[in-house]
Amino acid sequence: QQKAGIGDIRIETKFRLLDIERYNFGVALIPHLIMPTGRKGTFISDERFIPGLTLALEGQFMDRWWLGFNVGYRYHGAEAQYFAGSPDAVVNDQLRFGLGTRFQLNNEWALIAEGVAETLAQQPFSVSTQSPFEMLAGVQYAPRTVPGLKGLAFTLMGGGGITRGVGAPQAHVVLGVSYPTPKIVTLKDPMMAHIEEKIMITQKIHFA
Secondary structure, three states: OOOOOOOOEEEEOOEEEEOHHHHOEEEEEEEEEEEOOOOHHHOOOOOOOEEEEEEEEEEEEOOOEEEEEEEEEEOOOOOEEOOOOOOOOEEOOEEEEEEEEEEEOOOOEEEEEEEEEEEEOOOOOOOHHHOOEEEEEEEEEOOOOOOOOOOOEEEEEEEEEOOOOOOOOOOEEEEEEEOOOOOOOOOOOOOOOOOOOOOOOOOOOOOO
């Protein structure tokens, strides 16, 4: 029987350690907390608080290409059996991985792709059902001249699970609308230019 419902709410924040805008390489720490707002019976909740931490790395190349990687740890605290008929159907602490790329085609269009995977921290990639892997690819459009849409970014991605791990969907479509914060640069007062003046006299000068 198919069931649906609201899943767990995740709260996260981001601490930037190295600014990619200054060094073409960025580093950030992203702590998060999963709130038990869903129901365990619909397989969309563990009905407990789950903290985690992610390390994110990002690099910019040739002013058009971005590549990002992250690795994280999610602490469950105790092992949970979600299907009594299989000894591998357990959930405990998890390792999580992500790899994403973006290539800017022009001022408005960009190609994007990402892959995400997770596995049990105690038995990494030893159980296929507990090691889901998913890939997505798509485009992003950020209009620059369309009245009323300038500043917005529209994202469309599609993909699905590469493995049959729990949590890897058969099909996955993402449609997003965002408003990127513009980068504001404060300019210093212009320095006064030093002008060297020269006086040239072309007429004859008569001395006493």
